Amino acid sequence: MNQDVVVLGAGLMGRLLALSLARQGARVQLHDAHGPDALHSAARAAAAMLAPLAESAITELPVVRMGQHALARWPELLATLPAPVYFQQAGTLILWHRQDQAEAQRFEALVRRTHAQLPELPAPETLHRERLAALEPAVAGRFTQGLYLPGEGQLDNRQLLDALHLALQEAGVQLHWHAPVLARDAAELRSAFPQAGQIVDCRGLGAQPAWPALRGVRGEVVRLHAPGVQLQRPTRLMHPRYPIYIAPKQDGVFMIGATEIETEDLSPASVRSTLELLSAAYSVDSGFAEARILEITAQARPTLPDNLPRLRTLGPGVLQVNGLYRHGYLIAPAVHDAALQWLTQGESPLARQWGLL
Ligand SMILES: Cc1cc2nc3c(=O)[nH]c(=O)nc-3n(C[C@H](O)[C@H](O)[C@H](O)COP(=O)(O)OP(=O)(O)OC[C@H]3O[C@@H](n4cnc5c(N)ncnc54)[C@H](O)[C@@H]3O)c2cc1C
Numbered sequence: 001m002n003q004d005v006v007v008l009g010a011g012l013m014g015r016l017l018a019l020s021l022a023r024q025g026a027r028v029q030l031h032d033a034h035g036p037d038a039l040h041s042a043a044r045a046a047a048a049m050l051a052p053l054a055e056s057a058i059t060e061l062p063v064v065r066m067g068q069h070a071l072a073r074w075p076e077l078l079a080t081l082p083a084p085v086y087f088q089q090a091g092t093l094i095l096w097h098r099q100d101q102a103e104a105q106r107f108e109a110l111v112r113r114t115h116a117q118l119p120e121l122p123a124p125e126t127l128h129r130e131r132l133a134a135l136e137p138a139v140a141g142r143f144t145q146g147l148y149l150p151g152e153g154q155l156d157n158r159q160l161l162d163a164l165h166l167a168l169q170e171a172g173v174q175l176h177w178h179a180p181v182l183a184r185d186a187a188e189l190r191s192a193f194p195q196a197g198q199i200v201d202c203r204g205l206g207a208q209p210a211w212p213a214l215r216g217v218r219g220e221v222v223r224l225h226a227p228g229v230q231l232q233r234p235t236r237l238m239h240p241r242y243p244i245y246i247a248p249k250q251d252g253v254f255m256i257g258a259t260e261i262e263t264e265d266l267s268p269a270s271v272r273s274t275l276e277l278l279s280a281a282y283s284v285d286s287g288f289a290e291a292r293i294l295e296i297t298a299q300a301r302p303t304l305p306d307n308l309p310r311l312r313t314l315g316p317g318v319l320q321v322n323g324l325y326r327h328g329y330l331i332a333p334a335v336h337d338a339a340l341q342w343l344t345q346g347e348s349p350l351a352r353q354w355g356l357l
Pocket residue numbers: 008009010011012013014031032033034038040041042043044045046047048049050179180181182202203204205206207218219220221257299300301302321322323324325326327328329330331
C-alpha cells in the first residue's frame with residue numbers, strides 16, 4: 001500500500017489500524033489528543049473481557065459473530081507484537097446468590113437461545129456443586145451452582161496498548177501526541193491533511209463533532225491488588241440492580257466493574273457505586289477484604305444510537321470507525337480486518353457480512 005495515511009485517535013482501533021497499515025507499506029501518521037499512555041481513552045479503562053456468549057444477553061448476533069472471529073484472531077495479532085501481552089481463554093463463570101435465581105435464569109435463557117442460533121459456539125454448561133468446586137475452587141464454599149461459558153477470554157489491555165506503542169515505533173509510524181484534531185467534516189479533515197491519500201477517524205467519543213449521533217455510556221472500574229484471591233477466570237455475578245464482573249489479570253491484580261450509566265459525565269466514581277461494586281466482589285470472595293485499591297476509574301464508551309459498531313465513509317478517502325461501545329476488545333480484530341479490507345481493496349465483504357457498513 002504505497003500511500004500516505006493519517007489515523008486520528010491512538011486508542012484501541014487507531015493503534016491496531018495504524019500498525020497494520022504501516023506493515024502493509026503505507027506511510028502512516030497517528031495523531032492523538034493525549035499521550036502514549038492513553039490515559040483518557042476507553043481502551044485504557046476497559047476490563048478487556050472477550051465474552052461473546054455472555055455479551056449476547058445484551059447485544060445482537062453480528063457482535064457475537066465478530067467476537068467469535070476475534071477470539072481466534074487475537075493470538076495471531078498478539079504474536080506479531082514486540083512485547084508480551086497476557087491473554088487467557090479459560091471461559092467465563094456466571095454466579096448468583098440464591099435470592100437472584102430469577103435473574104440467572106433469565107440470563108441463561110438468553111445465552112442458550114444465542115447458542116441455539118450459533119451452535120458453533122462452545123455450549124454453556126450448567127455447574128452443580130462438585131463441578132463448580134473443581135473448576136473454580138475459590139468460590140466453592142459460597143456458591144453451590146453456576147453457569148460456565150467455555151472458550152471465552154480476556155487480555156491485559158494496558159500491556160496491549162504499550163506493546164502496540166512499541167510496535168508502532170518499530171514500524172516507523174509518525175506519532176503525534178498531544179495533537180488534538182477537531183475537524184468536523186471531510187472538507188476540514190482534507191484541508192488539515194492535504195497530502196493524505198486516506199484519513200481514518202478512530203477518535204472514539206472525540207469524533208462527536210464529525211458524528212453527532214455518538215454518545216458516551218459511562219462505566220466505572222475498580223482496580224485491586226488482591227494476592228489472596230485465587231479466582232482464575234472472568235466471573236460475573238448476576239444481580240437485578242448491580243450485576244458485576246471480576247476480571248483477574250496477572251500478579252494478583254483484579255478489575256471489578258459494573259455500572260452502565262447513560263451519561264458522558266466523567267467525574268470520579270460515586271461512593272454508592274464503589275460500595276456496591278466492592279461489596280458484591282466481597283460477596284464472591286471474602287479475600288477481597290484485604291485487597292489494596294490501586295485505582296478507581298470512570299470512563300465513557302463511544303456508542304452509536306443502536307449500540308452497534310459502524311464503518312462510515314465521511315467523504316472521499318475519509319473512513320470513520322466507531323461505536324465500539326462495551327465490546328471494543330471483544331470485536332476489535334474483526335472490525336480491524338473489515339476496515340483494513342475496505343482501506344486496501346475499496347470494498348469489504350467482511351464489513352457487509354457483519355453489518356458494519
Ligand atoms: C469501563 C469500561 C470497561 C470496558 N470493558 C470492556 C470489556 O471488558 N470488553 C470489551 O470488549 N470492551 C470493553 N470496553 C469497551 C472498549 O474499551 C471500547 O469499546 C474501545 O476502547 C473503543 O475503542 P476506540 O479506539 O473506538 O476508542 P478509544 O479507545 O476511546 O480511543 C479513542 C482515542 O482517540 C483519542 N482522541 C479523542 N479525541 C481526539 C481528537 N480530537 N483528536 C485526536 N485524538 C483524539 C483519545 O485520546 C483516544 O486515545 C470497556 C470500556 C469502558 C469505559
